[in-house]
Amino acid sequence: MNDERTAARLRNALVERLRLGGSIRTEAVASAMSEVPREVFVPGGTSPARAYEDRVVVLSIDARGLPDSTVSQPAMIALMLEQLAVRPGMRVLEIGTGSGYNAALLAHLVGAAGEVVSVEVSAELAGAAARRLAGLGTRVDVRTGDGWAGVADRAPFDRIEATVGVPDLPPEWVEQLAPGGLLVAPMWLRPGLELAVAWERTEGAALTSVSVARCGFLQLRGPHAGPGRTHALTGDLAVIGEDLPPAALDVLRDLIDHGAVDAGPVLGPVDSRLTGFALAEPRSVLFLGHPGDGTTWGLFDPERPALAVLMRDRILVYGDRDAAVELYYGVAGAPVVDAERLRLEAVSAGTAFPPAPRPDGRSWTVERERYHYRLTEM
Ligand SMILES: C[S@@+](CC[C@H](N)C(=O)[O-])C[C@H]1O[C@@H](n2cnc3c(N)ncnc32)[C@H](O)[C@@H]1O
Numbered sequence: 001m002n003d004e005r006t007a008a009r010l011r012n013a014l015v016e017r018l019r020l021g022g023s024i025r026t027e028a029v030a031s032a033m034s035e036v037p038r039e040v041f042v043p044g045g046t047s048p049a050r051a052y053e054d055r056v057v058v059l060s061i062d063a064r065g066l067p068d069s070t071v072s073q074p075a076m077i078a079l080m081l082e083q084l085a086v087r088p089g090m091r092v093l094e095i096g097t098g099s100g101y102n103a104a105l106l107a108h109l110v111g112a113a114g115e116v117v118s119v120e121v122s123a124e125l126a127g128a129a130a131r132r133l134a135g136l137g138t139r140v141d142v143r144t145g146d147g148w149a150g151v152a153d154r155a156p157f158d159r160i161e162a163t164v165g166v167p168d169l170p171p172e173w174v175e176q177l178a179p180g181g182l183l184v185a186p187m188w189l190r191p192g193l194e195l196a197v198a199w200e201r202t203e204g205a206a207l208t209s210v211s212v213a214r215c216g217f218l219q220l221r222g223p224h225a226g227p228g229r230t231h232a233l234t235g236d237l238a239v240i241g242e243d244l245p246p247a248a249l250d251v252l253r254d255l256i257d258h259g260a261v262d263a264g265p266v267l268g269p270v271d272s273r274l275t276g277f278a279l280a281e282p283r284s285v286l287f288l289g290h291p292g293d294g295t296t297w298g299l300f301d302p303e304r305p306a307l308a309v310l311m312r313d314r315i316l317v318y319g320d321r322d323a324a325v326e327l328y329y330g331v332a333g334a335p336v337v338d339a340e341r342l343r344l345e346a347v348s349a350g351t352a353f354p355p356a357p358r359p360d361g362r363s364w365t366v367e368r369e370r371y372h373y374r375l376t377e378m
Contacts, residue, residue: 006048015033036108080186083210094116095160147162149172159182209345273336281299304323307323342377
């Protein structure tokens with residue numbers, strides 16, 4: 001009883017923090033997050049205090065030592081639920097059940113008259129989530145399978161939410177969306193550029209964004225992980241890049257083995273320019289772990305071969321030294337892009353984009369197998 005009271009107090013405090021921080025904007029989301037007990041969905045042994053920190057909790061780790069399932073960060077969950085705008089009575093599909101926590105929030109939002117279907121690629125996680133949800137008396141149809149295909153036998157859905165990052169959208173999700181429906185997905189567009197996009201079907205473009213927020217999510221598992229996935233290099237070092245076949249990864253390992261030369265200081269703040277750099281430079285890569293602290297941006301050219309990485313205030317270069325100059329000017333000359341002011345459009349690959357929403361605005365395109373995406377600054 002005491003534990004339950006502690007959890008309720010911590011839960012309400014978290015909801016207040018998320019309201020103040022702007023991630024919770026509606027009473028519907030506040031009420032769902034005040035009532036669904038997050039402590040039930042985190043791994044056993046996690047303290048209630050930890051369960052209600054605004055932090056991600058790891059559920060499982062893959063063979064490479066990287067997390068492959070997490071209970072997402074509460075602020076991110078709230079933000080995406082606000083983007084999703086779920087109303088009572090709706091039919092909702094979630095991709096990436098994980099712990100089942102977000103599915104429980106969705107079930108709260110749709111109420112008794114609505115339906116939630118959630119699909120998880122790991123049978124073990126799906127089973128555990130289904131048991132937790134049943135234990136709370138929460139009605140969610142949990143399926144095991146590759147969520148890329150959606151769940152055709154329960155379509156159409158008023159809302160589809162992916163809680164796992166995707167490099168592209170499967171046409172199946174678009175087909176399974178009811179007229180007027182919304183699809184929210186974390187899109188891996190370039191290394192380090194991940195946007196939670198709320199999409200609606202539109203004339204002209206297949207889909208147009210109605211809201212965009214920065215986010216950070218695990219990547220989709222399975223055959224549709226696409227470009228931009230995380231590759232383990234050596235030890236605790238992993239890299240994300242657009243086009244890194246095994247031969248390019250061997251070149252990268254070799255460059256790193258041979259050591260770096262300090263190419264000098266970086267002048268001025270560059271953080272605000274990294275999004276613009278990643279959008280304009282297909283050779284941009286993002287390292288996780290060493291050689292930088294935390295995450296490190298770089299430019300990798302397997303042909304030269306060369307790698308330049310941006311440390312906190314210096315550039316290190318491996319191989320051809322000109323790469324340092326290219327990285328320096330690439331970042332320094334990149335525009336500051338405010339992700340939340342971007343409008344995204346998706347057209348089926350091979351189809352022309354409609355006239356630009358703002359002809360004098362800067363725009364970039366990202367081409368994937370199923371859809372081509374245009375990002376325009378509004
Ligand atoms: C960030 S976690 C989701 C968090 C979850 N919604 C929660 O509330 O705990 C991402 C989940 O997506 C799952 N996943 C990855 N690839 C998938 C796929 N192709 N189909 C379905 N689920 C997938 C992972 O196993 C992981 O559990």
